[in-house]
Amino acid sequence: MYENDGIEIDLSRIFGIIKKYFKPFVLIILTTSVAAVLITLFLIPKKYTAEAKLIIVQKSNPDSQQISYNDLQTSQKLVNTYSEILRSEAISDEVIHNLNLEIEGIDHSSYLGMVNISSVNNTEVINIKVKTKNPNLSARIANEIVSVFQQKIVTIMNIENVTVLNSAKIPDQKSSPSNVKNTIIGFLLGCLIDSCVIAYLLVNDKNIRTEEEMKQIFNYPIIGLIPDMNTVGGPE
Known part of the structure; x- marks a missing residue:
């Protein structure tokens, strides 16, 4: 149970990072994919x-x-x-x-x-x-x-x-490079970069979000909690 909770917390952080930086992550993937297409079309010799x-x-x-x-x-x-x-x-x-x-x-x-x-x-x-x-x-x-x-x-x-x-006939279409293959490689490269960024943000995330995380870090009993005044209503 305890391990499952830890896994859920980690996943929630990953999804939180993806949600927070969704546009930059998409931009990275689009950039690497477009770059792969341009390199394939204009820089790699056709064969x-x-x-x-x-x-x-x-x-x-x-x-x-x-x-x-x-x-x-x-x-x-x-x-x-x-x-x-x-x-x-x-x-x-x-x-x-x-x-x-x-x-x-x-x-x-x-x-x-x-x-x-x-x-x-x-x-x-x-x-x-x-x-x-x-x-x-x-x-x-x-x-x-x-x-x-x-x-x-x-x-x-x-x-x-x-x-x-x-007998060999003169080919009318190039056999390499493959536009589709290189675009997929560019897409996967973008995903890899995004994954590295997510891993970096997770490793450097020092925030403590739950009581369980506090217990894991300090190994001391929790004697009190400060309520979130934004969610808990004051006296009427």
């Missing part, structure tokens, strides 16, 4: 993602026109190997050279930063995503990676059955 897909099947019998279940299983297990090859300098150097990307300061390290290679739900399908500030460049790099990989994989892994599921 565009182009995506291409490959399917690679390694046949156990090259002369056969059919693909067996074992061929599919083997190909799925080798997807990680293909992904590492796509990230290797053997591919990146060729792509950079063919597209003259050295002019834009793109090297192997930059290539790894803009290219994302992944498998599709543990299948033999490989996703190639390229994110740059230029939508045309993203599509060109993605398609060039596919082209170079098809040529290189024949000699690296002795595989010829590489099929392009879809």
Whole structure:
């Protein structure tokens, strides 16, 4: 009971602070949210993602026109190997050279930063995503990676059955930054600032409001109370 009373007192103080400083708290949240939107729109560079897909099947019998279940299983297990090859300098150097990307300061390290290679739900399908500030460049790099990989994989892994599921198209919408995500981050930052202010005011609040608080602080019995003359009526 005593602990419950303490919790109620603390909550009442929190709600009291929120009520007293409600407008400044709302202003803080609005400020951080608007700031996040403005930073997203005008300061963070927009980036565009182009995506291409490959399917690679390694046949156990090259002369056969059919693909067996074992061929599919083997190909799925080798997807990680293909992904590492796509990230290797053997591919990146060729792509950079063919597209003259050295002019834009793109090297192997930059290539790894803009290219994302992944498998599709543990299948033999490989996703190639390229994110740059230029939508045309993203599509060109993605398609060039596919082209170079098809040529290189024949000699690296002795595989010829590489099929392009879809070539990369020029993206018409940015993939980052996200206006909604950053606005939510700004909103949460405002809430965090408000919480810190509330915690500071609670810690520095030295007022004693109830008889129970007096007993907790001084550990002495209360021998008398002074009535609030604003609420207690005087003699008629």
